[in-house]
Amino acid sequence: KAGVTQTPRYLIKTRGQQVTLSCSPISGHRSVSWYQQTPGQGLQFLFEYFSETQRNKGNFPGRFSGRQFSNSRSEMNVSTLELGDSALYLCASLRTSGSLNEQFFGPGTRLTVL
């Protein structure tokens, strides 16, 4: 099975611009989660999508948004970029097993805001 793919892998933007990141989960997985990881920080949860619906949301401003398509591919968008948005953005493909979700991560998109 192919793993989780994220595009692009690297991105450089300037303050005030917007950006869209893409994630394709593992075939057959219907749920994805997005995380932000900054240097020295752990994984900060952004949101989770299941069957095109946002199921959970972390504590991020409204500039961060996402969506999921009928083929389970997901995108996240960050508008009005700030320097502090520079980070590795990770997408995880979720496999539901009983009452828990196992998460499988993609390689991430490294966003640099200048």
Next chain:
Amino acid sequence: GENVEQHPSTLSVQEGDSAVIKCTYSDSASNYFPWYKQELGKGPQLIIDIRSNVGEKKDQRIAVTLNKTAKHFSLHITETQPEDSAVYFCAASSNYQLIWGAGTKLIIKP
């Protein structure tokens, strides 16, 4: 809500020695505890996990133990090798959500 604390933040061990990373959690309803390894420039990779009905699980040189009463779980790596150098994250799952520890940077000294 759930809170996960992970210690130490950095661990340096001699090649061949053992390494132990510990995590505590607060929500007694948590029922799934995965460990992830993140190498430089890559996404986290699931290396081992344990469910709340099991006390210990082993996979070659790595093992995880869970103490539900004390609400803590640990990752044990024996006979450490240079390729074990990475950042390790623990997590606890409650209500389908994973709550993450802050990570431990493991350094293997030659």
